[in-house]
Amino acid sequence: MNRHSWIPLGCAALCIAVIVPWVALAAAGGGGFDGVVNSIESRYHEHAMRIPLMGLASVVAGVATRGGVDGVHVAEFEHFSAPVDGEELNRLVEEKLGQGWERMIRETSRHGGEQTLIFSHPEGKRMGLFILDLNGVELDVVQVSVDADRLNETIIKYKHHDRDDEHSSN
Amino acid sequence: MKHRIAAVFLGAAALIAPALAQPSPSPLPLPAPVEKELAARAANVTEVTLGKGMLDFAAKFMDNNDKDQVAVKQLIQGLDGIYVRSYEFDKEGQYSTDQLEQLRQAFGTPEWTPMVHVRESKGGESTDVMMKMVNGEPHGIFVLDAEAKELTIVLILGPIRMDQLSELKGLSGLSKLGDIEKDKHAKDKTDDKGKAAKEGDQ
Numbered sequence: 001m002n003r004h005s006w007i008p009l010g011c012a013a014l015c016i017a018v019i020v021p022w023v024a025l026a027a028a029g030g031g032g033f034d035g036v037v038n039s040i041e042s043r044y045h046e047h048a049m050r051i052p053l054m055g056l057a058s059v060v061a062g063v064a065t066r067g068g069v070d071g072v073h074v075a076e077f078e079h080f081s082a083p084v085d086g087e088e089l090n091r092l093v094e095e096k097l098g099q100g101w102e103r104m105i106r107e108t109s110r111h112g113g114e115q116t117l118i119f120s121h122p123e124g125k126r127m128g129l130f131i132l133d134l135n136g137v138e139l140d141v142v143q144v145s146v147d148a149d150r151l152n153e154t155i156i157k158y159k160h161h162d163r164d165d166e167h168s169s170n
Numbered sequence: 171m172k173h174r175i176a177a178v179f180l181g182a183a184a185l186i187a188p189a190l191a192q193p194s195p196s197p198l199p200l201p202a203p204v205e206k207e208l209a210a211r212a213a214n215v216t217e218v219t220l221g222k223g224m225l226d227f228a229a230k231f232m233d234n235n236d237k238d239q240v241a242v243k244q245l246i247q248g249l250d251g252i253y254v255r256s257y258e259f260d261k262e263g264q265y266s267t268d269q270l271e272q273l274r275q276a277f278g279t280p281e282w283t284p285m286v287h288v289r290e291s292k293g294g295e296s297t298d299v300m301m302k303m304v305n306g307e308p309h310g311i312f313v314l315d316a317e318a319k320e321l322t323i324v325l326i327l328g329p330i331r332m333d334q335l336s337e338l339k340g341l342s343g344l345s346k347l348g349d350i351e352k353d354k355h356a357k358d359k360t361d362d363k364g365k366a367a368k369e370g371d372q
Contacts, residue, residue, distance in 0.1 A: 087209065087210070102219065102221065103217070104218070104219055104220060104224060105216075105217065105218055105219075106215065106216070106217040107214075107216050107217075108209075108214065108215040108216075110212070110213045110214070111213060120223075120224055120227075122223050127223075127224075127227050148227050148230035148231065149230060151231075152230055152231055155231075
């Protein structure tokens with residue numbers, strides 16, 4: 001084997017390094033928000049209700065907050081009756097969200113059917129937040145991207161509006 | 171021979187690639203097996219992991235016109251991390267003294283100074299508070315509170331002002347911080363009583 005024959009081998013190795021995790025991920029229903037929701041659906045045999053026109057709502061939220069809140073994803077499981085193992089659910093979410101997401105809050109109740117998971121993902125000036133909350137028979141999954149400075153500006157603006165309204169009514 | 175090397179190389183690449191895609195391990199410097207064992211046995215688990223990035227992010231939402239929030243903002247902006255683990259058990263005896271010892275040993279390095287060390291012979295309840303000192307200044311605090319059916323671990327890393335610490339007790343799982351001052355005063359009182367008794371004996 002001459003020196004040049006290593007080039008196609010190297011390319012093949014690179015392809016495997018990229019393709020193997022991608023195929024594994026695709027086989028399990030993809031990653032990110034949709035990956036988590038799809039995996040919960042298939043694992044617990046429950047169906048998620050996607051909010052209609054969520055994309056439009058996300059754009060409106062972005063405009064209303066001047067980019068403070070963006071990339072809103074919401075899925076809701078009503079009448080979620082399947083028993084949940086907190087450890088397994090956490091593992092599922094971690095695997096599907098993938099690298100870069102760090103768990104910030106985890107509250108697990110073994111008997112009460114209550115699970116809360118909050119993950120964060122720094123995105124430059126923005127922060128991605130993923131929230132999963134199971135409360136009794138309702139499971140909500142939310143993902144947003146937040147620019148703290150811009151959102152805070154909007155919050156302060158509305159606070160001032162409220163104060164002005166209070167003063168004028170008095 | 172070269173074909174074998176190539177095959178090994180390809181195999182290794184295929185094995186390593188998915189491993190690289192795994193999520194990063196917990197940043198909390200606790201023995202991972204103990205943490206897992208406790209979580210597996212507990213009926214309720216609360217974990218809070220706030221790194222520097224998230225603390226800076228949270229600080230941006232603090233109201234500069236609110237005195238309390240300004241105090242919290244000042245405190246958390248300088249911190250490197252806040253970590254809380256709270257385990258509630260259905261019955262007693264779900265954790266061992268060995269596990270507690272392993273948790274304490276994780277902070278047995280010279281930079282960590284024991285501050286409060288309370289043991290109750292009845293029920294085996296205990297509270298440990300350790301402080302990380304850097305150039306004589308507190309740069310971390312570790313609280314381990316063990317009750318019959320509950321175990322709470324709090325770790326705060328970064329420069330800490332003790333007078334502002336109780337401001338954090340509103341955060342999930344950090345209510346134990348409000349007790350630190352109380353425990354410290356109780357310890358001081360006990361020490362004073364001990365000294366007075368010794369002087370009386372002499």
